[in-house]
Amino acid sequence: MAKQQSKKMEKKKTVNETNSGNCKDRDCPFHGSLKLRGKTFKGTVVSKHEKRIAIEFERMIYLRKYERYGRTKTKIHARLPKCAEKNVNVGDLVKIKECRPLSKIIHFAFLEKVNTGEEEK
């Protein structure tokens, strides 16, 4: 019994240490049980909502009719965990990674911030 109790205490401590603020988000890739797998994308944040960001990035597609490449924009919605809410703003360059579908439009989660949009200018 005594051993088990001490183990539990240790666990609690480590969780508290890794928490930046009070992150009780179950769908947080850093503190929750959300597993990230699949594709990674890098893009600019175009809109920010509660628990969600939308990122946009350009990609090349081949146009068969004209036999050359064109640019299109892709917009992806990603889960924004509470612990990262303050760091991310519209215009920032961020990385997102695929996860299980969290809702109808969200199947990506915020991974890390690459740089701030304002600093680049």
Ligand SMILES: [Zn+2]
């Ligand atoms: Zn978190």
